[in-house]
Amino acid sequence: MAQKATGKLTHTVALRVVQTIAPRIDYPLNIMDERGVIIASSDPKRLGNPHPDALKALGENRTIFTSRADSASGQQPGVNVPLYLDGTLQGVVGVTGAPNEVAPLAQLISLTVQLLLSQQEEHVRSAVRTTQISELLSSLVAGTATGDAVAVQLKKLGFAPPWSLSLFAGENLPEPDSRHATLNINQVRWVLATGPLQVPPALRAVCGAARATAEDLLVDAENLSTLSGFPTLIPRAEQSGLWNEELALATARVPEAYCRALARRTALISDEHARTLLVLASSATQAEAIDRLAIHRNTMIQRLERILQVTGSDPRVPSELLSLLNSVYSRIRLGELHIF
Template identity: 25%
Template sequence: MLTKQLADEIVTETMRRLHRNINIIDVNGTIIASGDTERVGEYHEAAAAAIKRERIVIIHQADLPKWRGAQAGVNMPIRYDRQVVGAIGITGTPEEVEPFGQLVNMTAELLIRHHYAKLQDEWKQMTCDLIVGELLKQSGSIDFQSVDAGLEAIRVPFRPPYQMAVVRFTDSIRKRTEESLVIKVRRLLESNRDLISLHRPQRLLLLFSEAAEERVNAKLKKLKQLLQAETGSFLVGVGSSTGLRTDIRRSYAEGESALSCAGSTNEPIVYFDEVEGQALVRFIPAEHRERLVGKLRPHWNAKLEETLECFFACSLNVAETATRLGIHRNTLLYRLDKVRETTGYDPAVFRDAMVLQMMIWSSPLR
């Protein structure tokens, strides 16, 4: 429980503030850390008594013959989770050092609590990473038994529906580490239903359970504010929800696809359901997409692309498109006729419009 490394840290931190010699003694009464390194390894009878009696033992100069391995000072039991795990001794005249006793003891116990809280966080994060990794593995069947064991260990009630979000970010000027960002995101979400995993450097995975649309959107809104403050830049790709644990991999793949389409929107959070058509185009073999691009490239330019993109966004409504572009209706009709003449595809015909939309998504101008 009280390791030498932790004991050395307590001695260093306490002596830095107190400027008095400090000893840390384990439950067996052995000094395991001290400002006086020659005392390390010695048996400290007074500290052992403090541990056994669970109360302070004060040693005056006149008492030294009664206590083996002791010097004048104050010895206090150290507690963690209501259990005595060792003792801390302050060397010096009791009248001088006793007033510092409670402060020293509190400092030691706080450092121990901080140390084990950090270990607990690291263990929980490692378990979370293993669970998410198992659910997303690309080959073989998922070991749901180990997933359930991990979920039980970290006390996460993992219930459907499920939804994945993939976060890609760059470090801020302050060079904040991915680990600290994971901790901040976990604290922000304030939920024992969600899993946050450091997938790769500068990449986080969020796995929501009980993923009601309202709840997920509210979490992502808070996440956006945090990422704006903590990162240099970021994008979030959100997959669709699913009621099956076996489909969590699909939601993850959709989140990645949404990220790949992020250039078509000004929003940093991209939902797969909103870019599904564009995402599906990316599954068309590259040689077929390149053939389409090569066919239309000679007739393609930025003004044509802007016109078509706005026309399709307005659901082929001429009046609304002209208004958005700030041009006369006849100017728009002229442009659309020009597209039909030069490319052979009529933007007002659904079948042709679909091909032109695919060209926009594959556009060399992007």
């Protein structure tokens, strides 16, 4: 069984066809709806009247050729061709004239109308899908969605698990991929995808892991929503190895005054020393950090001693390193450091 078409032969579509084609041909043109009523015509006086041959074409589901005029009904010679969309009968195109002359023209006009209907149907489907995607992402961003509702909508939109939710920040974002669901808010773009995303190194992004449940996706949405208010905490992909999501989230959630208080601890250390702290914290050992920084062991010792001298906190002590990191992230949030 053919699917019910979402497109429909409307007066607007029919009128556009007649206004475009009728001036270019030497034959009267009529377009009838699924009831056989004339909804567009090169003779406006015929609008709203039933067309006998169109009714016959609809009833018999075939092209009707009329060779003789009928004075009783006013019927003229011509050809009436049924219009279809996805197997659904939409109406009839009628061209008045000698059937052998106008038959090819009637078939061509019929195909033109069917193409317009297909374009209209695709436009409607695209608009509906865009609206549904926007509503889904908006509910995720706002935190008003529920796990069950998200799961149902994802299935309806054709997104199979696992899903990932990502956040992009910056002014020069790439064109959105048609395979993904996207929502732009100011200079931040939300992207919902099936599976993980690959991000160019220079883009600032936080890419969520592949999630098998809608509940996990809601957690990612809440976290990303928090980070979206502080684009400076969103790292470029090439710096993601230095970035710690828990520290970034914790920094984004503290009050402004407390953030400024935390930032003062490392206010006098350089960008280079701040980066050293981030590399140290994201490395399994000090030796690994030295390799990643491409420096000599003595240089690392000098940097750590300098940090201790300036801040009063020893980065070789885990609890003190954590305090220093909180301060560095606070400075990044405030725009004082530009590491990410």
